[in-house]
Amino acid sequence: MDSIIGGGDEITVGCILSIKTTLGEVLEGQVMSFDPHSNILVFQEGIQSVSGPRNIRLLKCNFIRDITYLGRAEDPFDFKKWDIDLNILQAREESAIRQAETEAERIGVGVTEQAQDIFDALSKTLPVHWEKTVIVVMNEVRVGSPYLPESVTGGTPAANIRVRKVLERVRKKMQTQGGSQ
Incomplete structure (x- = not known):
């Protein structure tokens, strides 16, 4: 990380500072980050030993009048000191990815909003999936489109009749709720 001020102690992540702004405000806290390209200091107000919520400030260095170095605290981003079980995090990530993939499979590609509404309604009582634009x-x-009871094909006669009946109820419900036909 680049130094915020030249000479003397280099101000880096973890430093405890007292900062006086050009507006006369005095802030005490810890440096979280510094971006030399934008000249912005990310500063966590409050001393490290203070528990509870603290403010994070983004300070444009042009508005800093004076910096007093108060000391150094532990690096707030030293993950080795955190009690993190990477296996649990990886399991959570994999679960979230599977969930997102499952949800994505439930969204029809190239279908109307009405077709998606019918799919969603059918999925509440029956196992469904998309094959291109066919439910x-x-x-x-x-x-298939136009997703009417007459559009139902295949399956055993009992399954076909069941799907037609559910589809009829879904479409009637959509009509009474002001949905499309």
Whole structure:
């Protein structure tokens, strides 16, 4: 990290400072980061030993009148000191990815909003998935555009009838709620 001020102690992440701004405000806290390109200091107000919520300030260095070095605290980003179980984090990440993939599979590509609404309604009572623009119900019955009971094909006669009945109820409910036909 580049120094904020030249000469003397280099001001780096972890330093405890007292800063006086050009507006006369005095801030005490710890340096979290410094970006020399934008000339912005990320500063956590409050002394490290103070518990509870603290403010994070982004200070444009042009508005800093004076800096007093008060000491050095531990690096706030020293992850080795944190009690983190990487296996748990990796499991959470994998679970979140699987969940996102599952949710993405439930969104039809190239289908109307009405078709997606029908899919969502059918999915509440029956197992469904998309095959391009066709809704596949119970891995055997297919519902194609325009997603009417007459559009239901395939599957056993009992499964076909069940899907037609559910689809009729879904469409009636959509009509009474002001949805499309």
